[in-house]
Amino acid sequence: MREVILSEFLLQKLERNGTVSLARQLYDTLRQLILxxxxxxxxxLPASRVLSKETGLSRNTVLGAYEQLQSEGYVVSTTGSGTFVSDTVPSLPVRDAGRTDAAAVVPPHLALSRRGAELVRNAQASSMQWGAFTPGVPDVSLFPHEVWSRLLRRRWRKTDPGLLTYSHGPGYLPLRTALAQHLRLARSVDCEPDQVVVTNGIHQSLSLISxxxxxxxxxxxxxxxxxxxxxxxxxxxxIRVLPIDVDDEGMAPSEEQMQTPPRFMFVTPSHQYPLGTVMSLSRRRMLLEYAHRNxxxxxxxxYDSEFRFDGRPIASLQGLDSNDRVIYLGTFSKTLFPGLRLGFMVLPKVLSAHFGxxxxxxxxxxxxxxxxxxxxFMNDGHYAAHIRRxxxxxxxxxxxxxxxxxxxFGADWPISTHEAGLHLVMHLPEGADDVGIVLVARSLGIAVRPLSRYYAGGGGRPGLIFGYACVPDDAIGPVFQKLVPxxxxxxxHLRRSRQQQPRRPSSNMINEGAWSGA
Known part of the structure; x- marks a missing residue:
């Protein structure tokens, strides 16, 4: 909705002599347009000065409406860039012009459950799943589709009816056999084919575990x-989720937290998501022993252990487990392509038949x-060759x-570890508005993610998560240049506000002088 059209719409909606304040009317109208x-x-949204001039409202009235929208999460304001509609509000269908307000009310028996409403309200899945700098997406354009097509045609020619009906049990045995062999060699996973269950990916695996x-x-x-x-x-x-802070060695439960053992622990030990750290051996052994005792x-x-660029490969946590407490999850979304929707679990033998x-x-x-x-594809050597490339x-x-x-931003700017993965984190100073920066990036057609939203409650350390895997080499520099402004x-703004009282960033991963490059 262009600024001129928005101003004209507001002029028609606002009642100058109404019983409701103009600030409240402006807030209600903008909120409804968002919903x-x-x-x-x-x-x-138009700048407060611009909207004030075009509608004849005082600037304080406009600022009051904007501040209320921001406090409720409908908009995000970024110093120097403006006010943007938040991407955390679910897009709802536009109501038909002929429908009355009464017809638009959802009957109580059709309303979302509390659990469903929370899921929709806090949804973080992005509509941008390709292009710079979408995290967690491989370069699907380089997938060997001709090889895959040839193998698929070969399978279709055999016309085995058993491959075209429902699957029953843990999945196709030759695939589970190939997976077990690959995981033993590449990830030091201790498993046999009968411990492998093929799923549609991590989400389905977690759902089944729950x-x-x-x-x-x-x-x-x-x-x-x-x-x-x-x-x-x-x-x-x-399942009730309890966030446990991570440090440089991985998940770090406090002594108080360990007094109440959970049912599950969810960890990314080989490449912590999203910070990129590797869980230390001592922390791995501590968690394994704690899990065994409780x-x-x-x-x-x-999730992306196949792509390690520096140092020796990090063995799986499952390979250290001698008490059958670890359920190992993997997926082909990163190594092949997300649309394949195939993942797998490696389960203790006592569980595998039940999960099938x-x-x-x-x-x-x-x-x-x-x-x-x-x-x-795996048995013919194409999978290993594709991963190497x-x-x-x-x-x-x-x-x-x-x-x-x-x-x-300077040679000392703090960036996440470089040894592995399909993304990196550009850390920002404490107090930086990473959500606002992401909204500006989105308006430029650039997909980055705010680090703070990956913390429970969304109040964590700020930073920008960049996925580089699906960006052509020659586009990385120019696209980042476009994002710098x-x-x-x-x-x-932060640097000016800190001139009187400089403050250290909160994490020991960020050094004192790193911000000087901005």
């Missing part, structure tokens, strides 16, 4: 910060022909992005 979808996420191993209101410890999807799935399945299930998400039954009972699985093609590609792209950040104003 109806007329003002979409990322839309920049249902089969958790009763209502049980607790899961989860790293803080952590992948938002893990929190969402666990909570949607009735009958806790450790859920190990090994539960998978069939709850989800009526299929995709057997895709599983057969993937088994052929992409590992070199992603290492180069990470280096290009690091160079771009340091060129503009969105970052600079927030940093300049």
């Amino acid at each position: 109806s979808g007329d003002l979409r996420a990322g839309t920049k 249902v089969l191993l958790g009763d209502g209101n049980e607790v899961a410890w989860i790293e803080n910060p952590a992948y938002w999807g893990a929190r969402t799935v666990l909570k949607a399945n009735g 009958n806790i299930w450790i859920i190990e998400d090994d 039954t539960g998978l069939s009972e709850l989800y009526r699985e299929g995709r057997l022909i895709d599983q057969a093609v993937l088994a052929d 992409m590992r070199a590609q992603y290492a180069r792209r990470q280096a290009l992005l690091r160079d771009a950040i340091l060129e503009h 969105a970052i600079m104003p927030a940093l300049e």
Whole structure:
């Protein structure tokens, strides 16, 4: 909605002599435009001075309405950039012009549950799933689709009816056999094919774990910060999520927290998401022993362990477990392509048969022909070759992005560890508005994620999460250059406000002089 049109619309809606204050009327009108979808996420609202002039309202009236919208999360204001509609508000369908207000009211029996309403209200899945700098997405354009097509055609020619019906049990045995062999060699996972269960990905794996191993209101410890999807799935399945802060060695529960053991622990030990740190051996052994003593299930998400660029490979936590307390999760979304929707679990033997039954009972699985093609792809050596090629590609792209950040913000600017992964974190000073920067980036067609939103309650350390894997080499520098003007104003504002009382950043991962490059 253009500024001129918005101003004209407001002039028609506002009642100058009404009993409701003009600030409240302006707030109500803008709020309804946001909820109806007329003002979409990322839309920049007119500056308060501009709107004041065009509507004849006082600037204090406009500022009062904007401040109320911001306090309730409908908009985000960024110093030097403006006020933007927040992307945390779900887009709702525009009501038909002929419908009355009474017809638009949802009957109580059709309203969302409390759990459903919370899920929708706090949804973090982005509509931008490709392009610079979408985190967690591989370069699907480099997938060997001709090889895959040939293998698929070969499977179709065999026309095995058993591959075209429902799947029953843990998945296609040749794929589980290939997976077990690969995991033993590449990740030091101690497993046999009968311990592997093929799923639709991490979300389905977590959902099945929650249902089969958790009763209502049980607790899961989860790293803080952590992948938002893990929190969402666990909570949607009735598990209470308790965030546990991480330090340089990984998940770090306090002595007080350890007095009340949870049912589950969700960890990313080989490459903490999103900070990128590696869990130390001593911390791994402590958590394993604690889980053994208290009958806790450790859920190990090994989400991008195949892409390690520096140093020796980090063995899985499951490979250290001698007491069958670890459930190992993996996916092909990062190594192949997300649209494949195939993942897997490695379970203790005592659980594997039950999970195969539960998978069939709850989800009526299929995709057997895709599983057969993937088994052929792995057995013929294409999977290992593709990972080798992409590992070199992603290492180069990470280096290009690091160079771009340091060129503009100084050689000491704090960035997450560089050894592995498909993303990196550009840390920001305490108090920086990473959400506002992300909204400005979105208006430029650039997808970055705010680090603070990965902390429980959204109040964590600020930073920007960049995915570099799906960005061509020659685009990384120019696209980042386009983003720099969105970052600079927030940093300049902070630096000016701190001239009287300089403050240290809160994390020991960020050094004292790092911010001088802004």
